[in-house]
Amino acid sequence: MKVGDNIREIRETEKNFKRSYMADRLNISERAYGNIENNVTDISLTRLEEIASIFECSPEYILNYKQSKKEFYNYFHNKSGNKGTNIMHQGGTNVESENNKKILKLQEELLESERKRISLLEALLKNNNIEF
Structure with missing residues (x-):
């Protein structure tokens, strides 16, 4: 396991941070930070x-990043099982149908809650004469 590889991948793919940004935040030179990512x-x-704090994740997430990513990929892209199909939405039994209905209802409730929140925020902006 190469921790530096995990750090680089998280920085590039998930956070879209520059090496210089990370070096500044860690109060080290860009070269020193590069040595961390290059496993030197x-x-x-x-x-x-410190790096986990900047990434807003746990140190364990960084340490297990490649393995977790591999397990997720294998779950959805295996050769003998679901062939890349999300097994949660293949239709089927009444239990699955009821669960789907519950999920849709919760999604609708969340959407309505967000609409109300937006309305309240718009009213607040108008009351403070802030254009949007």
């Missing part, structure tokens, strides 16, 4: 926690 420098637990 062994990373301390303290430094891993």
Whole structure:
């Protein structure tokens, strides 16, 4: 397991941060940060926690990133099972149908809640003479 590889992938794919940004946040040189991502420098637990804080995740997430990603990919792209189809929406039994109805109802309630929130925010902006 190469922690630096996980850090680089999270930074590039999930956070879209530049190396310079990470170096600044960690208060180290860009070269020193690059050495972390290139697995030249062994990373301390303290430094891993600092990076996790910047990424807003846990150190465990960074350590297990490739394995978690691999398990997710295998679940949806296996050769003998669901062949990439999301098995939650293949239709089927009445229990699945009832669950789908519950999910749709919850989605509608969430959407309505968000609409009310937007209306309240718009009213607040208007009351404070803020154009949007």
